[in-house]
Amino acid sequence: xxxxxxxxxxxxxxxxxxxxxxxxxxxxxxxxxxxxxxxxxxxxxxxxxxxxxxxxxxxxxxxxxxxxxxxxxxxxxxxxxxxxxxxxxxxxxxxxxxxxxxxxxxxxxxxxxxxxxxxxxxxxxxxxxxxxxxxxxxxxxxxxxxxxxxxxxxxxxxxxxxxxxxxxxxxxxxxxxxxxxxxxxxxxxxxxxxxxxxxxxxxxxxxxxxxxxxxxxxxxxxxxxxxxxxxxxxxxxxxxxxxxxxxxxxxxxxxxxxxxxxxxxxxxxxxxxxxxxxxxxxxxxxxxxxxxxxxxxxxxxxxxxxxxxxxxxxxxxxxxxxxxxxxxxxxxxx
Numbered sequence: 001x002x003x004x005x006x007x008x009x010x011x012x013x014x015x016x017x018x019x020x021x022x023x024x025x026x027x028x029x030x031x032x033x034x035x036x037x038x039x040x041x042x043x044x045x046x047x048x049x050x051x052x053x054x055x056x057x058x059x060x061x062x063x064x065x066x067x068x069x070x071x072x073x074x075x076x077x078x079x080x081x082x083x084x085x086x087x088x089x090x091x092x093x094x095x096x097x098x099x100x101x102x103x104x105x106x107x108x109x110x111x112x113x114x115x116x117x118x119x120x121x122x123x124x125x126x127x128x129x130x131x132x133x134x135x136x137x138x139x140x141x142x143x144x145x146x147x148x149x150x151x152x153x154x155x156x157x158x159x160x161x162x163x164x165x166x167x168x169x170x171x172x173x174x175x176x177x178x179x180x181x182x183x184x185x186x187x188x189x190x191x192x193x194x195x196x197x198x199x200x201x202x203x204x205x206x207x208x209x210x211x212x213x214x215x216x217x218x219x220x221x222x223x224x225x226x227x228x229x230x231x232x233x234x235x236x237x238x239x240x241x242x243x244x245x246x247x248x249x250x251x252x253x254x255x256x257x258x259x260x261x262x263x264x265x266x267x268x269x270x271x272x273x274x275x276x277x278x279x280x281x282x283x284x285x286x287x288x289x290x291x292x293x294x295x296x297x298x299x300x301x302x303x304x305x306x307x308x309x310x311x312x313x314x315x316x317x318x319x320x321x322x323x324x325x326x327x328x329x330x331x332x333x334x
Contacts, residue, residue, distance in 0.1 A: 001026045001027070001028050001052070001086040001087055001088050001089060001090075002019075002024050002025075002026060002027045002028065002088075002089070002090045002091075002092065003027075003028045003030055003082075003083065003086055003088045003090070003091045003092065004027060004028065004029055004030065004092040004094075004118070005030050005032055005091070005092065005093055005094050005095075005101060005104065006029045006030065006031045006032065006094075006120075007031075007032050007033070007094060007095060007120050007121075008033075008042070008120060008121070009042045009045060009268040009270075009271075010119075010120055010121055010268075010270070010287070011094050011118075011119075011120035011121075012042065012045060012046055013186075013187070013188070013270075014094070014118050014119045014120060014166070014167075014168075014184065015027075015029070015092065015118065016046070016047055016050055017184040017185060017186075017187060018092070018118060018166050018184055019050045020050070021184055021185065022166075022182075026052055027050055027051050027052060028051070028052055028053050028054075028055070028086045028088075029046070029051050029053070029054040029055070030055050030057065030082060031054060031055065031056045031057070032057060032098075032100060033056065033058075038241060039056065041266050042268070045189070045268070045271070053086075055082070057078070057082075072103075075100065075103060076103050076107070079100070079103055079104050079107050080107055080111075083104075083107060083108065083111060083113065084111075088108075088111075088113050089113060089114060090113065090114040090115075090116060091104060091108050091113050091114070091115055091116070092116045092117070092118050092166075093105060093115065093116070093117050093118075093160075093162070094117070094118055094119065094120035094124070095120060095121075095123060095124075096117070096157050096160045097123060097127065097157065102160070105160050114163055115160075115161075115162045115163060116162055116163055116164045116165070116166065117162045117164075117165050117166070117178060118165070118166040118167065118184075119166065119167040119168055119184075121287045122287035122290050122291075122320070122323070122324075123287075124167060124173065125169070125172050125173055125174070125323060125327070126319050126320065126323050127156050127157040127158075127175070127319075157175050157177065158175050158176060158177050159177070160177055161177050161178075162177060162178045162179075163178070163179050163180065164178065164179065164180040164181070164182055165178040165180065165181045165182065166182050166183075166184050167181070167182075167183065167184065168183070168184060168185075168186050168291070168294075169183075169294075169327075170182065170183050172327050186291065186295050188270055188271060188274040188275075189271070189274075190274065190275060191271075191275050194267075194271075194272075194275040197264075198264075198272060198275055198276030198277070198278075199276075199277070200234070200235075200236045200258070200276065200278065201233065201234070201277065201278060201279045201280060202231075202233050202234065202235040202236065202278070202279065202280040202281075202282070203235070203236050203237075203238060203269075203272070203273065203276075203278055203280070203281055203282070204235055204236065204237045204238065204257070204282045204283065205238050205269055205281070205282070205283035205284075205286050205288060205289075206237055206238065206239045206240055206243060206283075206284075207240055207243075207283070207284045207285070207286065208240050208242040208243045208244075209284065209308065210247065211242055211243060211244055211247075212242075214308065214312055214314050214317065215308060215311055215312050217247065219311055220247075221250070221251075223304055223307045223308065223311070224251070224255075224304075225255070226307075227282070227304055227334065228255050228256075228257070231282075233280070234258065235257055235258065235280075235282070236257070236258045236259065236260055237251070237257050237258070237259050237260070238260050238264075238265060238269060238272070239259070239265065260272075269286070269288045270288055270291065270292070273288075273292055273296065273299070274296070278299055279298075279299060279300060280299070280300045280302065281299050281300070281301050281302070282301075282302040282303075282304070283302075283303060283304070284303065284304050284305050284308060285303070285305045285308070285317055285320045285321070285324075289301050289303055289324075289328075289331055290324060290327075290328045290331065293328050293330040293331050294328065294330070297330070300332065301330060301331050301332065302331075302332045302333075302334050303324070303331050303332070303333050303334070304333075304334065305317065305320070305321050305324070305333060306321065306333040306334070307334075309321045321333075
């Protein structure tokens with residue numbers, strides 16, 4: 001069996017492109033999502049004919065999980081059972097920065113399961129240095145001292161060797177941890193029914209910046225206000241599920257924007273974009289901006305990430321900002 005770790009709607013696109021283009025049979029989707037209801041909405045975009053089974057698991061280990069050996073061991077054993085249950089011969093990992101996929105990698109090596117990597121977002125192309133502050137360094141030392149058998153959880157991407165990489169931009173993958181690189185094609189389902197309702201020309205993809213404590217709410221609103229004051233066109237907002245109701249209500253009350261109705265809010269952004277006559281796409285650090293800038297060259301793609309990076313200490317966002325500027329030059333940073 002081929003077992004794909006599915007994390008989001010984009011990984012569904014990638015996995016099904018691999019299955020179709022490479023003629024893969026006997027496929028299992030192991031869905032890593034803590035919000036089952038959210039993924040149930042995404043599930044309708046899956047081609048059920050391509051999947052033998054779809055199984056869900058909660059990837060959340062909780063804060064300071066590295067101090068809880070019992071919790072780590074429980075998750076480790078769960079993954080072992082899953083791989084045995086489906087008689088897995090090939091595993092497709094998509095995010096080796098995650099704890100659970102590092103576990104799956106180690107178990108797969110032990111069980112002599114072939115390991116491939118595939119694209120579920122632009123995080124595929126970057127790696128993050130987590131030991132760049134005193135707290136991370138202390139956590140790492142404690143983890144390595146107490147539970148040496150779990151030290152692999154601190155590894156960076158290049159430590160994980162795989163057979164084949166499947167991606168939309170194999171030439172942008174700079175790590176040396178794969179033997180083969182294979183390109184897959186980007187494809188979005190077209191819907192004539194949906195096109196009838198999508199008449200907007202500008203779409204803003206919002207993010208839970210203050211909710212995730214990347215920047216404070218006051219600064220987030222200020223950056224948004226500066227953009228809107230210079231963007232003299234009608235604009236529709238697609239809010240992220242984790243953005244607070246309070247913030248959304250404040251934005252709607254104080255700024256002349258429009259919001260997608262509840263039904264359209266549930267659609268993946270790429271699906272909306274490909275089924276509309278959109279001319280301008282605006283956002284922060286979303287991988288959607290990168291993909292649309294490459295695959296829909298008739299759309300102007302703008303990012304406010306520069307403003308965020310200038311006002312944040314987030315090395316995570318700085319990594320993406322540097323990567324996007326270098327590899328996706330059609331994105332306009334404002």
